[in-house]
Amino acid sequence: MNALGIQLAVELFDCDENILNDHRLLEQSLVEAATNAGATVVNSVFHQFNPYGISGAVIIAESHIAIHTWPEYRYAALDIFTCGTDIDPNGIAEEVQYVLSADRMHVSRILRGVTVGEQERSYAQTPT
Amino acid sequence: MNALGIQLAVELFDCDENILNDHRLLEQSLVEAATNAGATVVNSVFHQFNPYGISGAVIIAESHIAIHTWPEYRYAALDIFTCGTDIDPNGIAEEVQYVLSADRMHVSRILRGVTVGEQERSYAQTPT
Numbered sequence: 001m002n003a004l005g006i007q008l009a010v011e012l013f014d015c016d017e018n019i020l021n022d023h024r025l026l027e028q029s030l031v032e033a034a035t036n037a038g039a040t041v042v043n044s045v046f047h048q049f050n051p052y053g054i055s056g057a058v059i060i061a062e063s064h065i066a067i068h069t070w071p072e073y074r075y076a077a078l079d080i081f082t083c084g085t086d087i088d089p090n091g092i093a094e095e096v097q098y099v100l101s102a103d104r105m106h107v108s109r110i111l112r113g114v115t116v117g118e119q120e121r122s123y124a125q126t127p128t
Numbered sequence: 129m130n131a132l133g134i135q136l137a138v139e140l141f142d143c144d145e146n147i148l149n150d151h152r153l154l155e156q157s158l159v160e161a162a163t164n165a166g167a168t169v170v171n172s173v174f175h176q177f178n179p180y181g182i183s184g185a186v187i188i189a190e191s192h193i194a195i196h197t198w199p200e201y202r203y204a205a206l207d208i209f210t211c212g213t214d215i216d217p218n219g220i221a222e223e224v225q226y227v228l229s230a231d232r233m234h235v236s237r238i239l240r241g242v243t244v245g246e247q248e249r250s251y252a253q254t255p256t
Contacts, residue, residue, distance in 0.1 A: 004198060004201070004203065004205070005196065005205055007137065007205075007207075009135065009238055009240070011240065011241070011243075013243065042175045042183070043173045043175060044173070045171045045172070045173045045185065045187055047170045047171060047187050049189070055170070055187050055188075055191060055192060056187070057173065057185035057187060057192060057194065059173055059175050059183050059184070059185060060183075061177070063183060063196050064183060064185060064194055064196070066185065066192055066194060066207075066209070068133065068191050068192070068209065068211070070132060070241065073132070073241070075132065075241050077132070077133055077135075077209070077240045077241060079135075079194075079207065079209070081194070081196065081205070081207070083196070108238065110137050110236065110238075112137070112139065112205045113139070113198065113201070113203050113205060115139075115141065
């Protein structure tokens with residue numbers, strides 16, 4: 001793979017609107033999905049909007065996972081950005097789809113850092 | 129615009145490697161770029177990796193900005209996700225390009241939540 005990172009832009013439709021508005025459950029679920037995929041969670045920040053909607057990001061040693069929810073449309077925008085080959089971002093997407101009870105999911109895959117030079121690459125990043 | 133959000137996947141090449149490894153400057157710069165664009169910053173989380181590289185995310189009322197840097201390749205992956213029409217994500221990209229002294233920038237634009245129903249939409253989210 002000639003890229004530094006893989007990013008999945010995940011569209012989740014027809015979700016459970018109550019879950020989309022539960023920021024503690026969402027944060028816990030994204031952290032667990034990252035951990036289950038073998039990622040190392042570094043930090044996370046989630047925010048509940050008024051009257052509804054959540055935005056959150058989980059920083060992992062292998063990049064990040066972010067989510068924005070629109071409970072009024074039963075829709076969530078999920079982003080999974082991973083570097084290296086140890087983490088399967090599709091597994092994270094499927095776990096979040098399950099947690100949100102999303103009837104439909106559409107995934108766009110974007111390669112990042114593709115045209116960076118051909119020198120030997122070190123993907124591993126160790127949290128300090 | 130028939131979408132809930134616009135996401136820019138911004139590739140920044142040939143950056144200043146010292147700036148790419150300065151997590152305080154990066155956090156300050158992304159927060160300032162968001163504010164200058166008229167966004168409301170809700171929270172931010174940045175992490176310095178060992179031996180180098182930064183990952184960070186700024187949660188804004190209008191969604192998020194995230195960055196991952198590879199100083200060893202003078203490369204940064206920037207993501208700007210905005211909802212509503214008040215914020216110009218291209219302005220944020222250009223400001224970050226300037227801060228990082230990136231000689232080359234490539235921007236991919238992704239529409240999010242496009243197939244959500246046609247009912248009247250409320251973009252505004254007020255931080256609690």
